[in-house]
Amino acid sequence: MTGEESAESAAGPEAARPLVRSLRLGLDAPRTGPMQAALALACAPLDWLDAHRAGFLHADEEALLTDRLHARRRHGLLIGRYAAKCALAALRPDLDPRALAIRPGVLEQPVLSGASSEQNLGISLSHAGPVAVAVAFPEACPMGIDLERIRPANVALLTSQTHAAERRLLAAHLAVPEAERLTRLWCLKEALSKALRCGLTVPLDLLAVGGVEAKATGLGATFANFAQYQGLSLAAGNLAAALVLPRPPAVTLAIDAREWATFRHALAEAAAWEPGA
Numbered sequence: 574m575t576g577e578e579s580a581e582s583a584a585g586p587e588a589a590r591p592l593v594r595s596l597r598l599g600l601d602a603p604r605t606g607p608m609q610a611a612l613a614l615a616c617a618p619l620d621w622l623d624a625h626r627a628g629f630l631h632a633d634e635e636a637l638l639t640d641r642l643h644a645r646r647r648h649g650l651l652i653g654r655y656a657a658k659c660a661l662a663a664l665r666p667d668l669d670p671r672a673l674a675i676r677p678g679v680l681e682q683p684v685l686s687g688a689s690s691e692q693n694l695g696i697s698l699s700h701a702g703p704v705a706v707a708v709a710f711p712e713a714c715p716m717g718i719d720l721e722r723i724r725p726a727n728v729a730l731l732t733s734q735t736h737a738a739e740r741r742l743l744a745a746h747l748a749v750p751e752a753e754r755l756t757r758l759w760c761l762k763e764a765l766s767k768a769l770r771c772g773l774t775v776p777l778d779l780l781a782v783g784g785v786e787a788k789a790t791g792l793g794a795t796f797a798n799f800a801q802y803q804g805l806s807l808a809a810g811n812l813a814a815a816l817v818l819p820r821p822p823a824v825t826l827a828i829d830a831r832e833w834a835t836f837r838h839a840l841a842e843a844a845a846w847e848p849g850a
């Protein structure tokens with residue numbers, strides 16, 4: 574069963590399907606042997622998620638949805654968990670999404686329970702309005718993910734939060750508007766902060782991007798102070814995303830080019846997505 578199918582059955586056949594794409598990632602790791610991770614992107618309105626949440630939420634996740642939550646936070650919690658369950662379904666189709674709980678840890682990081690197997694699994698997720706991305710990964714290979722809207726109005730703020738050297742690096746490799754370059758830079762740092770579990774509580778200089786390289790799958794990045802990690806940045810429409818994971822020789826990422834193109838297309842669809850369209 575694929576992530577898409579699992580999401581559909583969780584939602585019920587009568588409902589219009591939300592946008593869901595998932596993608597398995599091959600991880601070639603000499604220390605542990607080959608492993609797999611899975612990415613998912615999901616986009617759905619709050620009323621759909623509320624109407625179908627019994628199909629994908631664990632009781633402990635349901636308990637997070639208190640009446641005091643602002644609608645925006647409720648939407649973020651639900652779409653983030655939904656994307657995470659889609660990623661988990663792509664990685665472990667044998668698991669019931671309702672038996673898996675993603676609860677906040679003491680640093681507010683997502684902690685997955687219920688996926689008992691020989692391999693501990695981790696989750697990273699990010700939401701932007703009705704859209705979320707998530708990556709399910711073996712704990713042996715820590716990852717972080719981020720998703721942001723590209724907004725020209727944020728250029729001044731993002732410029733103030735980045736180094737001229739980083740901005741020059743991106744400008745040399747990405748012939749796109751400044752708002753997109755800066756947002757992609759920001760996503761890379763935030764995804765690294767999630768892989769490290771510190772979030773943006775550290776001086777941003779620590780998360781600086783140290784190198785970038787055009788790759789078939791998007792823009793590849795390395796970090797000035799975390800040489801063991803690599804980043805992958807992509808953007809479509811007004812959405813930018815980044816995935817951070819250990820870099821070679823620890824881990825070599827293998828992605829099917831056709832599936833990656835489909836995933837990228839889904840990001841563009843999600844960017845253009847309007848409720849009720």
Ligand SMILES: CC(C)(COP(=O)(O)OP(=O)(O)OC[C@H]1O[C@@H](n2cnc3c(N)ncnc32)[C@H](O)[C@@H]1OP(=O)(O)O)[C@@H](O)C(=O)NCCC(=O)NCCS
Pocket residue numbers: 649650653677679680681682683697698699700701719720763766767768769770771772773774
């Ligand atoms: C993590 C952080 C960068 C996310 O920023 P954001 O742009 O607001 O939100 P995103 O949608 O991209 O990501 C949100 C998700 O990040 C994850 N997250 C939160 N804190 C995290 C951390 N320390 N490490 C890894 N992931 C984290 C959560 O899954 C969260 O979604 P959820 O609350 O719905 O489960 C930001 O919230 C942050 O810096 N948090 C630090 C919090 C912290 O250290 N608290 C200490 C409490 S003692």
